[in-house]
Amino acid sequence: MYGMIHQAARQMVHAVADDATWSKILTTSGLQEEHFISAQTYDDEVTLTLIGAIQSVTEIPLDELLSAFGRYWIEFAASTSYSSVLEMAGNDLETLLENLDRMHTSIKSTMPDADMPSFYVSRVEGRDLYIEYRSSRTGLEAFVKGLLEGLLDRFGDTGEVSFVRRADHVEFTVRREVAEAA
Ligand code: HEM
Structure with missing residues (x-):
């Protein structure tokens, strides 16, 4: 994945832990400065090694860590x-x-080697969204x-996110709570 993702992981660790923790993560992973260049692409193995090192040093369960990283x-x-690309993409979930x-x-167009996922909103029921990933x-x-969950926060919504693995995709359900009247 692109180095931008590695930079985000580094910044997340710095936001909650001290420099010694980050040094330990670097030593555990065997990664160096050259693995954090935003516009460079790295084998997914490198990204997984970084996540694995954060997990083993912080002892946060993998699923919890991945979901905190998503947020x-x-x-x-x-x-x-x-940020402007994100803003232009929409003002609601x-x-x-x-x-x-x-x-x-x-x-x-700026990261040509990116292997992007695909998302499809397959159903909307009231405030519930069903999304194929x-x-x-x-x-x-x-x-x-x-x-x-991070997008729910971004749009001031609260709710629950769950998923089920299907044959050729993963179906996510976002159940948004109805906003209380002011
Ligand atoms: C401006 C905001 C965003 C930028 C710049 C961005 C950029 C990227 C980049 C560079 C990758 C890595 C692809 C690679 O290196 O092969 C990626 C992957 C991914 N992005 Fe985004 N993204 C953004 C917002 C989002 C949002 C809002 C979602 C919400 C669901 C999302 C979902 C994902 C997922 C799930 C992946 C992992 C790749 C996979 O599933 O195979 N991204 N994105």
């Missing part, structure tokens, strides 16, 4: 030069998810759950 990614992306593939495609990668469900 963090939304804040992180909004603090980068991609449903619109943003419907525009997400187009958004990732436009990001690919497809990717060439496996095992990122907890990350996606965190991303969707």
